[in-house]
Amino acid sequence: MKRSSWRILLFAIMLGFVFVLAACNSGEESKGDKGEKSEEKGEKSEESGEKIYSIEDFSVETTNEGEAIEGGHFKYGVVTDTAFEGLLNYNFYSGVPDSEIIKWFDDPLLSADETHNYTQDGAATFEVDDSGKVFTFTIRDNVNWHDGEPVTAEDWLFAYEIIADPDYTGVRYGADFTVIEGVEEYRNGEADSISGIEVVGDKTLKITYKQASPSLLSGGIWPYALPKHVFKDIPVAEMAESDAVRKNPIGFGPFKVDSITPGEAVVLTKNEDYWQGEPKLDKVTVQVVNPKTVVQALETGEVDAVDSFPTDQYPDNANMANVEFLGNTDMAYTYIGFKLGTWDKEKKEVKPDPNKKMADVNLRKAMWHAVDNNAVGEQFYNGLRWNATTLIPPSHPNFHDTENPGIAYDPEEAxxxxxxxxxxDTNGDGMRENPDGEELVINFASMSGGDVAEPIANYYIQAWEKVGLNVQLVDGRLLEFNSFYDRVGQSGDDDPAIDIFQGAWSVGTDVNPAGLYGRDALFNFSRYASEENDELLADGVSEEAMELEYRQKVYKDWQQLMLEEVPVFPTVYRAILSPVNNRVMNYSIQYNWGDLHEIAVTQEETEKAE
Incomplete structure (x- = not known):
């Protein structure tokens, strides 16, 4: 499955969409053999003289056609300015840095193709009955945990039971689980088992859903097992902090965890018993790389590749001699969110508060009108991020409403x-008071990370100041990744000091946005809820929505509702760039690419920049 991203992570939580941009799928134009320079990318802006780039100029897979050596050590960088959290299990992690580590040693049981639909090529195959509600999964016989124990249907059921357990401390529980018969009763303590999940054989699991839905075949099934023989004696509330997650994690992926330096690096060795075949590499090291030193790490050969290269640094490094830059339209967007309520921990749902400072939709709309996101994309990212219009990204063109212009930059309208x-402005200080004549200070939370994080935050603050709004950074500074998401509500506690925030969502495969904007979604950090939103989200996964045109209409209406209500507004859509050392073969950043075992190198040492 796709990484989420920083981008938070969070991904695997969300579902995703049905089609991908044709331009992003091509990669047919070869850049030549190793050492041959590709055509120069980008065109100069008439206004600034800076180069403006397009994601369509990049391939999604390496074009190196050299001869692979046997074995080799691949070094992979996760670009972040903070330590990885260390929740190294798909059922418990919440941030992209952790997921970028997990993917090397654990697999989903289901595979998906470039259009995000499940295939029969994964570690498990499946059948669907005529009702569209009953799925029968069969795990392949050669799929084994790293300790040699077989991956069983009991392990898959166990993952569902843990996530649905009332003592579960992770963030996975939500719409993907409540659609299964009996899950809510199990969660509420009304049943000792999940009636809709049945183990019918050592390797066979049957799941009955409450209704047929298009979401189920495009990301709506939780595909990760949990080794019951490892976790069965650990109290559910303690699992996330256990050694089985933090110190000795296992999976059934192509590599096995050898050692962990907490927050910094994980060393892995190949899993010779891997179900897709013995990996070509002997060893992989995954390490944290600070955005400020990522160029040096690539040029010196400290890493062979990184998960995502800061797009603001690309123009100065576009001709880095020892790497090939891959690119794809990211399944993500950046956004500004408004705090409209809190999270009810007991009911596990959003609790809107009409007395919140940002409750007036006119204030929210004005703040969107006040910012020029086209300028942000060009000035800070040289065109590798661009103005966002709706909350379904263009990486999913079958549902992204291209005819919806969003809310245009217009400070006078603001x-x-x-x-x-x-x-x-009732006191003549240049800043507006609220309608009651009281001082209005809007407290803004934004994340650190990369050279442009602070300038962009300052740009937004200045743009809002120009229309008379006094916006100040929370604590007077940017917040680091983990602190930011805890304070905006990932822990379930919403910091009352935060009025608005700048975040980023990495979406997954199904278009259903309920995992981010549903009433019962913890990741609904704006804490927005309305009956119309509830109805549209439910309609989008209904049996009627099995018809594509019907579902398109639902999500067109939903995108418009979000423009009218503005609980959040998207700022920019994003390109993802991934530089890969010239010695690397068989590497791709295509959606749902899952052939890490095929990665190979053409020489022992990582090629360095001249």
Missing amino acids: KKILDEAGYE
Whole structure:
């Protein structure tokens, strides 16, 4: 399955979409053999003289056609300015840095193709009955955990039971689970087992869903098992902090964890018993690389590749001699969110609060009008991020509403809206008071990371100041990744000091946005809920939505509702760039690519820049 991203992670939580951009799928134009320079990318902007790039100029897979050596040590960098959290299990992790480590040693049981639909090529195959509600999965006989124990249907059921357990401390529980018969009763303590999940053989699992839904075949099935023989004696509330997650994690993926330096690096060795065949590499090291030193790490050969290269650094390094830059349209977007309520831990749902500072939709719309996201994309990212219009990204063109323009940059319209809504400067200091005449200070949380994080945050603050809004950074500074998401509500506690925040979502495979904006979604950090939103989200996964045109209409209406309500607004869509050392073969950043065991190298040492 796809990595999420920083981008938070979070991905595997979300579902995703049905089609991908044809331009991103091509990669047919070879850049030549190793050492041959590709055509120069980008065109100069007439206004700034800076180069503006397009994601369509990049391949999604390496073009190196050299001869692979036997074995080799591949070094992979996860670009982040913070330590990885160390929740090294798909059932417990929450951030992309951890998922970028897990993918090397654990696999999903189901595979998906480039259009995000499940295939029969994974570690498990499946059949669907005529009702579309009953799925029968069969795990392949040669799929074994790293300790030699077979991966069983009991292990898969166990993962569902743990996530649905009331003592579960992770973030997975949500719409993908409540659609299964009996899960909510199990969660509420009304049943001792999940009635809709049945083990019918050592390797066969049957799941009955409440209704047929298009989501099920495009990411709506939790595909990760949990080794019951390892976790069965650990209390559910203690699992996330156990050695089985943090110190000695196992999976059934192509590599096995050999050693962990907490927060910094994980060393893995090949799993000779891997179900898809023995990996070509002998060893993989996954390590944290700070965005400020990622160029040096690549040039010196400290790493062979990184999960994502800061796009703001690309123009100065586009001609790095020892790497090939791969690119794809990221299944993600950046956004500004408004705090409209809190999270009810007992009911596990959003609790809207009409008294919140940002409760007035006119204030929210004005703040969107006030910012020029086209300029942000060009000035800070040289075109590798671009103005976002709706909350379904263009990486999913079958559902992204290309005809919806979003809310345009228009500071004069922002001022007009604020005036009419009663936000006026009553004391002559240049800043608007609220309609009650009280001082209005809007507290803004934004993450650190990369050279442009602070300038972009400052840009937004200055843009809002130009329309008379006093916006200040929470604590007077940017927040590091883990602290940011804890404070905006990932822990279930919403910091009352935060009024608005800048975040990023890495979406997954099914278009269903309920995992981010549903009433019962922990990741609904704006804490927005409405009856119309509930109805549209439910309609989008209904049996009627099995018809493509019907589902398209539902999500077109949902995108428009989000423009009218503005619980959040998207700022930029994103390109993802991944530089890969010239010695590396068989590497891809295509959606759902799962052939890590095929990666090979053409020489022992990582090639260095001249």
